[in-house]
Amino acid sequence: MRNLLYLSFIFIFFSSCEKRVFKSITTSGQPHIQLNDGTVIHTHEVEWQKDQFNKVFIINGVPFYKNEVAFYSNGKNTFANVHNKFAKMISEGNVNVYKTQRTHMGKGTKKNGYSGGPYRTSNSIIFDRYYIQNMQHLDTRSVVKLNYKNLEPMIPGKAVAYKYLKQYKHGRNATTVTAIIGLGLFAGGDIILNNKKIKGHEGIGWGMMGAGTGMTVISLSLKIPHSYKLYQVVSAYNSH
Numbered sequence: 001m002r003n004l005l006y007l008s009f010i011f012i013f014f015s016s017c018e019k020r021v022f023k024s025i026t027t028s029g030q031p032h033i034q035l036n037d038g039t040v041i042h043t044h045e046v047e048w049q050k051d052q053f054n055k056v057f058i059i060n061g062v063p064f065y066k067n068e069v070a071f072y073s074n075g076k077n078t079f080a081n082v083h084n085k086f087a088k089m090i091s092e093g094n095v096n097v098y099k100t101q102r103t104h105m106g107k108g109t110k111k112n113g114y115s116g117g118p119y120r121t122s123n124s125i126i127f128d129r130y131y132i133q134n135m136q137h138l139d140t141r142s143v144v145k146l147n148y149k150n151l152e153p154m155i156p157g158k159a160v161a162y163k164y165l166k167q168y169k170h171g172r173n174a175t176t177v178t179a180i181i182g183l184g185l186f187a188g189g190d191i192i193l194n195n196k197k198i199k200g201h202e203g204i205g206w207g208m209m210g211a212g213t214g215m216t217v218i219s220l221s222l223k224i225p226h227s228y229k230l231y232q233v234v235s236a237y238n239s240h
Helices: 002-013 148-154 160-193 201-222 226-238
Strands: 032-035 040-042 047-051 054-059 062-065 069-073 078-082 085-091 095-103 124-134 143-145
Touching: 078 095, 078 124, 085 226, 095 226, 124 148, 124 226, 148 160, 148 226, 160 201, 160 226
Parallel strands: none
Antiparallel strands: 032 040, 032 069, 047 054, 054 062, 069 078, 078 085, 085 095, 095 124, 124 143
């Protein structure tokens, strides 16, 4: 039981510690591809084909592999290359927003009760991932992960959306405090559980560890829809 609780806590804590690297691109509005070196090749349509184990773009009869293409437009939608996967543009303006989806296999059919967080299908759980591109400066148009650190420099302090961004930060700080308290309770419970000099040490220790795990779960459940909240901030900025 104790080992199971340890493993659950470690999995929950480190599941939120991912790092990503993103490619630099620029955009335009016609059907085309843009290569990593900035070359733009226009065409009447962007076509996918399968070449052995790889998908390739066929542009005017010439094949281009995904890892050569930084950006493409099919005339209706635009996409940015993020880790060799194409993120669809869902908001365009001063700050472009792109989105991908990551699927984890799971069970159940019930959707969560909030927008922007994970939702379940019959055999999987789908997570939305958001990325942003600052279109206000020609030299800073790289596509980066949507988070407070990356977004804050892109929104002027006088913009209405900046107020929403600060409200998000306050909520995020509360989530972080909850996670720290949960970690402290878990660690303190483990110490008490191993201290036989304390009367009732097992009950107190297990109780604190359980409470710490619970608070960590709560903090992560609050963290999941935060990217969507930031997307709403960007949408508000682009609409004014």
